[in-house]
Amino acid sequence: MANTLLADVTRYLDGPGKDVDVALREMLPGLRFSFxxxxxxxxxxxxxxxxxxxxxxxxxxxxxxxxxxxxxxxxxxxxxxxxxxxxxxxxxxxxxxxxxxxxxxxxxxxxxxxxxxxxxxxxxxxxxxxxxxxxxxxxxxxxxxxxxxxxxxxxxxxxxxxLNIETLLIEKFLGFYNDKPADIKNYIYIAWALWAYLVAKQKEVLDAHGDKALPFYGGIPGDVRAITLNYTAFLEQSLGDSKTIYFHGGLGNYVRMDTRDLLPVDDILKCDPAQFIREVVVPNVDVNHEDLRLQRHVIPALVPPLRLKPILSHQYIELWSRASDWVKEAEHVVVVGYSFNNADEHFNDILRCHPDRRIDIVVPEATSPAFVARMEKVFGTAANQYNTIKVNGFSALKAKKVRLISAKAGDVNLADLFEE
Known part of the structure; x- marks a missing residue:
């Protein structure tokens, strides 16, 4: 979770990710930041x-x-x-x-x-x-x-x-817009440190499961299309590239900020973070020029959690348009583990624009008053319009074509939801 991630990243950099920390600090002379x-x-x-x-x-x-x-x-x-x-x-x-x-x-x-x-x-x-x-x-x-x-x-x-890492990313990313070299260096360090941690944890999960199906991802029906706001490669590995959209970018790409080129990370599932930073990132970063226009910056293609989303690359414009088309074309949409945060209003708007399809929302707090109130802002349905029901044994609320199902992602059978 975002609110506990910073502690995990810190422990990673002090332990197995020590080489990542060293490589990033060598690349960013004069960096004073530490978690x-x-x-x-x-x-x-x-x-x-x-x-x-x-x-x-x-x-x-x-x-x-x-x-x-x-x-x-x-x-x-x-x-x-x-x-x-x-x-x-x-x-x-x-x-x-x-x-x-x-x-x-x-x-x-x-x-x-x-x-x-x-x-x-x-x-x-x-x-x-x-x-x-x-x-x-x-x-x-x-x-x-x-x-x-x-x-x-x-x-x-x-x-x-x-100590929320999302708040930190927002604060430092603005350095690219208001020309603050210290904030730019801080963002490069924080973003690549987060990327390295997630890549290492992703590899750890894959190694632990071997040939066994991953929890939740292994249970996604093969005939659906899926949009994710997560960064890990688990979804693409399960469904394939043609059936997945990484709405906020993913670990498998990085961006050169002056040209907005979106570049791939070679074999992300087996990537060694420290080696990639030394061999690919370091040669493409130059923060030594006093004139920011002469500097070169590359950052992971992880869209920062700003309410007003920056366009890291023109490809994201096409990506978000395609995501809207997928929702528009769908007869049945199942939303899992998504909190409808205010920082993600651009994605909430896609669901708002296409409210006439069947929508199942699966989160543990789905039937809580706070979550139902949030749904009113998204779908315009008052809290008193929902009826209490059961869906596959889970407590749920239903109003018109929207069902709010109180369950954890790994506990719900997605195939059963889609077959109803």
């Missing part, structure tokens, strides 16, 4: 967060410790400490809000220029506050636990928001 250094920057930004964001972080930690057993009492206490600190910060923000009584007094004392005086809805600018060393140290030590070898529930809950 551990992210922690200090994330902590410094805490005070600038809006109260509702801080409350969301508190709720995430509360959810994490709610199910801990008696043997994890130390972790529970750790969570309670984090909650207490954040609640105090939120209390300061809330108490600084300009209440109606104070505003009325200001208008009474300064009747002529009250509108000029009341230029804010708060008497304290929380964005300019600095946290104490006590608060910072507690947060830093907690987040570092999230990058360690053992899972720490509180660190994972806190890091899910503060």
């Amino acid at each position: 551990n250094s992210m922690i200090a920057r994330a902590v410094d930004k805490i005070a600038t967060r809006e109260p509702h964001e801080q409350k969301a972080m508190v709720q995430r930690v509360q959810d994490a410790i709610a199910h801990l057993g008696a043997e994890q009492q130390a972790v529970r206490k750790h969570g309670e400490l984090i909650i207490r600190l954040f609640n105090k910060l939120a209390m300061i923000a809330e108490e600084s809000q300009l209440d109606e009584e104070t505003e009325a007094l200001i208008r009474e004392v300064f009747p002529k220029d009250a509108d000029e005086l009341i230029d804010s809805d708060s008497i304290l600018d929380i964005h300019k506050l600095s946290l104490s060393d006590t608060f910072k140290t507690v947060l830093k030590r907690t987040l570092k636990l999230g990058l360690s070898t053992e899972r720490h529930e509180v660190a994972a809950a806190l890091g899910a928001d503060m």
Whole structure:
């Protein structure tokens, strides 16, 4: 998952991917970025967060410790400490809000220029506050636990928001548009580190299963066409190139940013990440020129999770158009493991444009109020229009031609859904 990926990538670079880290740093002289250094920057930004964001972080930690057993009492206490600190910060923000009584007094004392005086809805600018060393140290030590070898529930809950690799990719990718060399170098490093980790994990999965069918992918009927927002090559391996569309790009391609050429990675299933970076990526990257126009950058063909999707190559325009055609031509669409995130509105729009076909949506939280509310934004069907039903033994909701099926990807039989 995106909110736990950063810790996994960090551990990979410190262990089996050490050669990847070395190769990338040699290629990018002057690179100061490290995933551990992210922690200090994330902590410094805490005070600038809006109260509702801080409350969301508190709720995430509360959810994490709610199910801990008696043997994890130390972790529970750790969570309670984090909650207490954040609640105090939120209390300061809330108490600084300009209440109606104070505003009325200001208008009474300064009747002529009250509108000029009341230029804010708060008497304290929380964005300019600095946290104490006590608060910072507690947060830093907690987040570092999230990058360690053992899972720490509180660190994972806190890091899910503060150390999200998707947020990091968004922030650094903008360097290509606002001509910031440091951000460009950071993005090249982060993107290739993520790519190397995914390639290594992909090979690990394939080696572990050998000739056996992969979970979920091995159960996809051979006569369907499939669109994926994942990067791994599992889908293409199962259905073949002609029946798959990699909507957000894949591990098997990379892009030269100045010419927008989309280039293939040779034999991605057997690729050694460190070797590929040294033999192919390094010769095609040059960040030494002061004039950015003379630099050369190649990045993995992984479309960053921006709400406004960048066009890494003209081939993506054709790809997204073909994906829309496939949905339009389909009689029955089955969506599996997709959360309909706001960052993927471009894909949501494709389903919106073709609402008259049968659509099954399979995710564990499909019948939850929050997910049903999200579906209203996509399909325009009010929550009270859904009827409770069963689909192949799973709890589900149905409205018109849309069914929301509460199940994990590996548990549902796709062939049965398509045959109905």
